[in-house]
Amino acid sequence: MFSSYRLIYGSSRHFLGSASLIAGYGLYRGLANPQKIKTEALPGTKWVDNALPTEQLEKRDTKTAASGKTLKSGDSDGLSPGLGNDDSWAWENFSNKLSNIGSSIGSVKWSELPDKVTDLIVPTWLQTLPESIRKLQREVDMGPGSLADEIWAEAADTTINPEIAETARVSIGNDLSPEEISFREQRRLHTRHALAHYLEIPVGDIHPDDVPTIAICGSGGGLRALVAGASSYACARQAGLFDCAMYTAGVSGSCWLQCLYFSSLGKQNYRKVLKHLKHRLGIHLAFPPPALRLLTSAPTNKFLLSGFIEKSRGDPEADFGLVDIYGTLLAARLLVPKGELEIDPMDLKISNQRRYIDSGLHPMPIYTMVRHEIPPEHKDKPIPSEERSEELEQQTKTTSWFSWWEISPYNVWCEEIGAGIPTWSLGRPFHEGVSQPGANGLALPEVRIPMMLGVFGSAFCATLSHYYKEIRPVIKGITGFGGLDTLLSGRDDDLYKVHPIDPAAIPNFALGLDGRVSETCPKSIFTSTHLKLMDAGMSNNLPIYPLLRPGRDIDILIAFDASADIKTENWLSVADGYVKQRSIKGWPVGIGWPRGSSAEEQTVRELDQAQASTPDEASQRVAEAKTVADDDLSYCTVWIGSATERSTDTEQPISNRIRPDSDLDISQSGLAIIYFPLLPNDKVPGIHPDKSDFMSTWNFIYTPEEIDQVTALAQANFEEGREQTKRCVKAIYERKKKLRLAKEDEEEKEKWRRRFKGNADHFR
Structure with a gap:
């Protein structure tokens, strides 16, 4: 065929x-x-x-x-x-x-x-x-x-x-619609039972107010995002995590995924969505x-x-x-x-x-x-970029x-x-x-x-600016690229329009x-x-902004990122400007791929090429190489934000990256971000999101075998962070429970203070 x-x-x-x-x-x-x-x-x-x-x-x-x-x-x-x-x-x-x-x-x-x-x-x-x-x-x-x-x-x-x-x-107005508010009330009845099953806690022990509001989102990336997202969501569903979610959100191919899930074809089952795609994407x-x-x-x-x-x-x-x-x-x-x-x-x-x-x-x-x-556009005769005033450029x-x-x-x-x-x-x-x-x-x-x-x-x-960024890596080796790159980069504001x-x-x-x-x-x-x-x-290949809308009150945001340019574009970090502009509390500012992580291979090569003259120097270079690897992100990364805002622009970003084997002590923390990038995995050999030809965003043909490969890769990556994700969800649940109990205790004390004060008046 x-x-x-x-x-x-x-x-x-x-x-x-x-x-x-x-x-x-x-x-x-x-x-x-x-x-x-x-x-x-x-x-x-x-x-x-x-x-x-x-x-x-x-x-x-x-x-x-x-x-x-x-x-x-x-x-x-x-x-x-x-x-x-x-x-x-x-x-x-x-x-x-x-x-x-x-x-x-x-x-x-x-x-x-x-x-x-x-x-x-x-x-x-x-x-x-x-x-x-x-x-x-x-x-x-x-x-x-x-x-x-x-x-x-x-x-x-x-x-x-x-x-x-x-x-x-x-x-x-900015308020949620009455229909969405009604949905949230109905959904909480289901997520309470789902959380009990996921965390293996008796449902009777879970107070409705302690249930975290969880959102799961998928990135853009064409059919790659569609297939990988379906597999990731299917794994989350099998683990019991998906049923705990209040929202899903998508960009591009992940929007297509949502359309299929909520249709007579997907039948609200991601395994059936994958089966359907095998029949149709060839x-x-x-x-x-x-x-x-x-x-x-x-x-x-x-x-x-x-x-x-x-x-x-x-x-x-x-x-x-x-x-x-x-x-x-x-x-x-x-x-x-x-x-x-x-x-x-x-x-x-x-x-x-x-x-x-x-x-x-x-x-x-x-x-x-x-x-x-x-x-x-400037109403008068166009002014060459080199003659424009700084005010106009700004x-x-x-x-x-x-x-x-x-x-x-x-x-x-x-x-x-x-x-x-x-x-x-x-x-x-x-x-x-x-x-x-x-x-x-x-x-x-x-x-x-x-x-x-x-x-x-x-x-x-x-x-045109986006187009040039797409082809720039391909044409870097062409003779005369330097001059062309300088020219086009200098006109980026014009290309952007x-x-x-x-x-x-x-x-x-x-x-x-x-x-x-x-x-x-x-x-x-x-x-x-x-x-x-x-x-x-x-704007951003992850649909983060709608999930930060006031009234949705997200506690945990789980992002499955199948972008083609995960490290270079660093979509999580792009949200920092949005958060700062809107004074959103709780976002873990400064998250995302470490700056310069796209040059990791070059750094490793330089360390390999460096000649160590002594055993101590050799150990130092090994430690440096390990630091490069440790600073980079893995299959699953968790960040916890602060419930307080930065007071100044120069203040250091407040965020807490949680190591996979760490205990979460987040009693005063803000929003939790759980990030699953689509990375190559040794457990699924022969497939690499950046190198496998068929995984290009612009490829519109996937054979059943290729769908199985992408499905296996997304599943292997989810399994790498499955337990860490569960610990994070439990920690957020415990935090909400602790805050509720503290609030109830304070309200009870205030009630007794008022009662005592009222009784004391009888003795006057």
Whole structure:
């Protein structure tokens, strides 16, 4: 099965074969860049130059928003949620593009090409691609009886999408939603019993207030993070730890994992998720034959295309681009079962996942995205970087940042704005805090998970600065690299503002809320009809920030890090700035990989090369080498924070790294961080996260054997820290118990003091 597929795709695991690359790229350009086809740009889908900063990408929305106008629909047919005549023409033009693509490929006279060329770069499936394209074109044709017509009719059916009849309002404030508070109450009933089982303590001896609030999070890292995360979570579940968790959170591939776990495919069992992945990851998501088959055959065609059609036709102001196609292709691989028949439409909405958590049976998932806030360009003639004032440079550095957006089955929320909306209302336009219905009084359905899969994993929407950091290690040996590196490094601020690939567009619920939300909210967000959201790994590859939200009161944060750049990027340490800015107490400041740990191999080599002239000197060098190894992190590292804040910026970081064999005396401590990096392990030979070719973030093919290898590695690493993690959880439990008893004792003494004082008054 895999040998024939690899023959088509060639020996490299990171690149498509020439034929599929041409076809896939042509399909994308035909759908997402109409200027390249001899037709006019769709009036309902405004395509933009991809190489623009987010600020400029959102600028075109400003005029509409500034005028105070809400999104209008034109004349409606009475059934469709606000589709006007102009939008109908736009959809027809869009549909015709598929026909243009098929015709352009079909016009090639394959029979006239040499047989060897045809056999090598023009496989049979490419020759038959025009017919598949024409079939897909018929599916998305809005003619009566077409699939798109059926999907659009169902979009206005309140029995299928009950949320469309509801008016949504923006909740302003930083408090947790009533739904999440109710969930926490229900979940505590389960975690108390789970903790008793995990720590082997009679449940009757555990007071509800002593149960630690535990959050488990997974990193970004594509399919590597998805597979490794599933294995790590499965191990935590088997050990009894996962059932003690209140929250899970993810970035990129770990968001995909949460979607699978809370679906009819994963059935809330990570072993079943891994089994499902073995059936589905052996074929590249961009390989046209299986993708087109799923998009043109029932029942998967409606399942996969519903979100695409609802967004493309129902939100004419949104950009349609690579992220949307990417999400649809991801869904075709991840959300479709082995037999491709037993699909469940309930798997298509994040808000539907509340059916698994309302009773507290499972932890609440948190999905993450970021928006890149870029300062406005200098209005006058651009000033060369060497002539810019220090003030302007400082302003540029301090005003360009990523704001984090979280999604749970209950709410979509942004800390930077200090506001949120119900998850079921994501995808509809808002104005001045109220959702705007279509001409027929109905709103658009919630954005489908296939679209969100693309947003969660859209690492390719990185800035040019991120791209250069990715390729820099590869090109360091090229002649002239030094000069090029100096030039590009000096322009990093400029590279940091440019996104070559346009992020996804989602209607902005903060439109028109100027003066009513947090003062930290960037002003540009009040005038943009759409948000440009992307992979949260652009900011931090671990979803730490949402778990530090006030009200969630996390006691223990367990992080499984499958990042490709664990040591160099040091994602745990990146959180220090966030914690300092928000004056968060309890975070173990200064944690993460030791500074310079990425140069450990060089240090060891230098120690080896150094010649010892005496036995004492030799012993000293051995001790130095051991110090290098001891300072580095291992398979499991625990840090304990302080309950007090630093009083000054110059004060030394307060954190306590717990050695694996140490007893934990943390009676006055803060947050506990338990860190599991995906490192090579001698118990699983033949696999190395940094060196094994198939474990690249950009690899989208995993054989069952490779999945077994990654699963075994993650499992071996978890076992290394299993007992240390258990001791930490028990220590935090004992701390909470001790503090509660001390508080109760003090309250009892105060009660007796008041009673004694009251009795003493009778003797006066």
